[in-house]
Structure formats: C-alpha cells, structure tokens
Amino acid sequence: MTHLTEAERQSVADGGAPADRAAIDEHLAACRECAADVARLASVVQHLRELPPPNEQPDALWPDVRARIEHGASLGVPAPGVFRRVARRPAAWFAAALAVAACAIVMVHPWSRTTVRFPTRPNGPAAFQPAGDSTGTSQEEIQRLLDEIQMEKAMLPPATAAVADSDLRAIDSALAELREALARDPNNPAIRQLLAASYRQQRDLLTRLHNAS
Amino acid sequence: MHAPAVYALCRRMLHTEHDARELLQDIFVRAWQKLASFRGDSTFGTWLHRLGVNVILEHLRASRRDALRFVDDVADDVPARGAAEHRLDAAMDVAAALARLPNGARVVLVLHDIEGYSHEEIAAMTGIAPGTSRAQLWRARRHLARLLDR
Numbered sequence: 001m002t003h004l005t006e007a008e009r010q011s012v013a014d015g016g017a018p019a020d021r022a023a024i025d026e027h028l029a030a031c032r033e034c035a036a037d038v039a040r041l042a043s044v045v046q047h048l049r050e051l052p053p054p055n056e057q058p059d060a061l062w063p064d065v066r067a068r069i070e071h072g073a074s075l076g077v078p079a080p081g082v083f084r085r086v087a088r089r090p091a092a093w094f095a096a097a098l099a100v101a102a103c104a105i106v107m108v109h110p111w112s113r114t115t116v117r118f119p120t121r122p123n124g125p126a127a128f129q130p131a132g133d134s135t136g137t138s139q140e141e142i143q144r145l146l147d148e149i150q151m152e153k154a155m156l157p158p159a160t161a162a163v164a165d166s167d168l169r170a171i172d173s174a175l176a177e178l179r180e181a182l183a184r185d186p187n188n189p190a191i192r193q194l195l196a197a198s199y200r201q202q203r204d205l206l207t208r209l210h211n212a213s
Numbered sequence: 214m215h216a217p218a219v220y221a222l223c224r225r226m227l228h229t230e231h232d233a234r235e236l237l238q239d240i241f242v243r244a245w246q247k248l249a250s251f252r253g254d255s256t257f258g259t260w261l262h263r264l265g266v267n268v269i270l271e272h273l274r275a276s277r278r279d280a281l282r283f284v285d286d287v288a289d290d291v292p293a294r295g296a297a298e299h300r301l302d303a304a305m306d307v308a309a310a311l312a313r314l315p316n317g318a319r320v321v322l323v324l325h326d327i328e329g330y331s332h333e334e335i336a337a338m339t340g341i342a343p344g345t346s347r348a349q350l351w352r353a354r355r356h357l358a359r360l361l362d363r
Contacts, residue, residue, distance in 0.1 A: 013354070040358055041355075044307075044358045048326040049327065051225070051311075051327060054221055054225075054230075064238055065238050069242055069245055154216060154257065154258075
C-alpha cells in the first residue's frame with residue numbers, strides 16, 4: 001500500500017480539498033497509520049486556530065506610547081496633536097463623539113432628503129453658510145483627522161472603543177449622506193462647505209477638550 | 214479595540230511577555246508615524262495588523278543571530294518538558310509549545326495557522342519563497358505535535 005504524501009496529509013489536516021480528495025478519503029478509511037497521522041496533524045491545526053487570547057492584556061498603553069511619541073517629536077517625529085489629553089479621558093472622548101454625532105445629524109437631516117433647497121451657486125444672504133468655514137477644509141486635513149481618530153480608537157479599551165465606535169458610526173452615517181449629496185451635486189458649494197464644516201466641528205470640539213484639560 | 218489583537222500577535226510571535234509589551238508600543242509608535250500612509254485601501258485594523266507583523270519581523274531579524282531560524286536548523290534538539298513543570302490545559306500547552314519553536318518556524322506557523330495569511334503573503338513579508346513557507350509550516354506543525362506529545 002502506498003501511503004499518503006506529506007503534502008496530502010497536511011492538506012487534509014488543513015481542511016483543504018485537494019482534487020483527489022475522494023481517493024485520499026478512501027485511503028484514510030483503509031490505512032490506520034495515515035489516518036492517525038492526519039488526525040494528529042489536524043488536532044495541532046485545530047488547537048492553533050482555537051488558541052485563546054493571552055491571559056494578560058495590554059494596559060496603560062497610551063501613556064507610554066505618548067511619551068515615546070513626544071520624545072520622538074523633539075527628534076523630528078510629528079507631534080500627536082489634539083488627542084494627547086483627550087485620550088486619557090475616555091468619558092470626555094465619548095461626550096465629544098456623541099456631541100459631534102448629534103451636531104452632524106442635526107446639520108444633515110434638514111436638507112439631506114431635499115438637496116434642491118440649495119442653489120448650485122448660493123449668492124444671497126439666505127444661502128447656507130456654516131460658521132467658521134470661510135476657507136474650506138482640505139481633503140488632506142479631513143483624512144489626517146480621520147486617521148488620528150482611528151489611531152485613538154485603536155488604543156482604547158475594547159468596551160470604551162465599542163461605545164466610541166457606535167458614536168462614530170452615527171457621524172459616519174451623517175457624513176455619508178453629505179457625501180452622497182455632494183456626489184449628486186458636485187458643484188454645490190453649500191454641500192461642500194457643510195461637509196467640511198462637519199469635520200471641522202469635530203476637530204474644534206476635540207481641540208477645545210484638549211485645551212480645557 | 215485593536216490593541217488586544219495586536220498584543221496577541223506579539224505574544225505569539227515573541228518569546229516573552231516583556232518583549233511583547235515592548236513591541237506593542239513600538240507598533241503603535243510606528244503606526245502614529247506612518248498614519249499618513251494609511252489611505253483606507255483596507256480597514257484600519259488590517260493595516261495596523263500588517264504593520265505589526267512587519268515591526269515584529271524587523272525586531273526578530275535585528276535582535277538575534279538566530280532571528281529566523283527554521284525547524285531544520287535545530288533538528289530535534291528541543292528540550293523536553295522538565296519534571297517540575299505542571300501539566301497545563303490544552304491551550305496553555307499549545308501556547309507553551311509554540312514558544313519553544315525556533316523563531317522562523319513559529320513566525321510561519323503563527324502567520325498561517327493563527328493569523329490566516331497565505332504562503333504568498335508570508336513569503337512577501339519574510340523574504341522566503343512561498344514553497345519554503347509551506348515546507349516550514351509542515352515541519353513546524355510536526356515539531357509542535359512532537360512537543361505536545363512529550
């Protein structure tokens with residue numbers, strides 16, 4: 001009897017389905033040696049796949065990371081910006097996210113279903129003019145802000161992050177509506193300004209929290 | 214959110230808890246420095262995980278002469294479990310056995326069987342050929358099976 005090759009044994013242990021699987025199964029049914037070996041390998045693979053997370057968990061990660069980043073900043077590494085202190089106050093962070101979500105939703109909903117309300121080129125006093133948005137926020141700035149939010153979320157404890165994530169999803173949903181509206185009407189400066197203002201409000205709120213802490 | 218998953222990666226690919234904690238910080242510092250390169254082609258978690266693998270591999274390459282030793286470099290000289298060691302549950306056994314594998318073998322095993330990377334991806338990350346990755350995985354599994362039998 002010709003035994004299974006190493007590749008065949010490993011493939012079966014892996015849960016793979018080689019082309020000649022029927023023949024392999026037939027052999028395994030008849031050959032105890034190969035069957036035992038495949039079972040042993042499969043057990044190893046299964047144990048690995050079901051390996052639980054380590055008992056110990058990372059804690060207080062951010063203070064050390066921040067210290068290293070700040071030390072690096074003096075050597076030319078970009079400074080962490082507004083998230084340094086907010087990160088130590090997750091409750092404040094939620095409040096910020098929640099408030100921003102509320103702002104964003106409130107800002108979006110009145111017009112999101114009726115984009116025709118906005119003239120393509122607003123030129124009168126009735127045109128929407130978001131506060132503090134006279135220059136427009138660049139895509140780079142928006143992306144940098146989103147990156148920093150992602151980074152901040154990554155270092156939060158899972159339960160905290162889940163709440164923050166839920167709040168951010170609300171913001172994302174509101175912003176998605178804005179982007180959708182902009183896609184339908186790309187030349188509408190009011191929508192563009194509103195989108196930029198939504199991001200800017202988020203950033204300003206976090207900055208104020210940072211300055212207050 | 215992502216820190217526990219990245220820490221688990223560190224813990225499995227490195228020998229000690231201390232090394233894992235150090236590298237976890239390294240990964241987040243590096244992530245901060247490279248944020249500008251994250252453009253949303255994948256999820257942030259995927260990007261961070263991949264960055265973590267690269268940082269760990271760099272660390273392994275730089276820290277020891279046997280940084281990426283593979284199974285055939287050490288043959289069967291893996292020490293048997295000492296008499297004083299307690300019998301651990303199955304998961305602890307696997308984790309302990311994993312820690313005894315040579316770095317290179319452990320890296321391939323963790324990346325493929327636990328983290329789900331393909332041999333092509335592992336080859337790209339480690340600089341070995343896909344066929345070598347496959348062969349190392351098979352040997353590492355056999356090595357692990359022997360360790361668990363002891």
